[in-house]
Amino acid sequence: MTGSKPSPGDITESRCTRCKAPTNHTIVAMVEGHIVRVQCNTCNGVHNYHKILAPRKAAAPAAGKVATPRTPKVDPLAAERQEWASLRPTMRTERAIAYAMTTRFKVNDIVDHPSFGIGLVKRLVAPNKVEILFADGIKLLRCQ
Numbered sequence: 001m002t003g004s005k006p007s008p009g010d011i012t013e014s015r016c017t018r019c020k021a022p023t024n025h026t027i028v029a030m031v032e033g034h035i036v037r038v039q040c041n042t043c044n045g046v047h048n049y050h051k052i053l054a055p056r057k058a059a060a061p062a063a064g065k066v067a068t069p070r071t072p073k074v075d076p077l078a079a080e081r082q083e084w085a086s087l088r089p090t091m092r093t094e095r096a097i098a099y100a101m102t103t104r105f106k107v108n109d110i111v112d113h114p115s116f117g118i119g120l121v122k123r124l125v126a127p128n129k130v131e132i133l134f135a136d137g138i139k140l141l142r143c144q
């Protein structure tokens with residue numbers, strides 16, 4: 001188990017606004033897995049959570065760019081996989097064209113790729129590339 005997730009009631013280290021020092025705090029409130037309110041175990045003051053920046057984290061994002069994503073990230077790959085799954089019943093595999101770099105594809109052609117499996121030609125990307133939606137997402141492949 002690495003990186004156990006905190007939950008309300010847990011003890012975490014935070015910078016206390018009253019003690020002006022990093023002290024142990026009890027987590028009071030959390031939003032979407034992030035600690036937002038804590039209570040100082042030293043002065044019992046409740047305040048917003050101030051994360052103590054670990055000096056080791058050199059790769060931490062620069063101050064000023066505190067991006068707190070409010071909407072859950074949409075994984076484009078997941079969306080593509082979902083699209084493939086929804087289109088799969090409409091793909092007539094008996095008409096699938098075995099993929100080869102020398103093949104000339106048209107949009108909506110069904111492709112049978114040795115590694116990626118059954119796919120649907122989404123877009124012809126000039127002049128000799130084609131975007132094919134596979135179970136594992138859209139791949140850009142060579143074609144004629």
Ligand SMILES: [Zn+2]
Pocket residue numbers: 016017018019020023040041042043044045
């Ligand atoms: Zn305090």
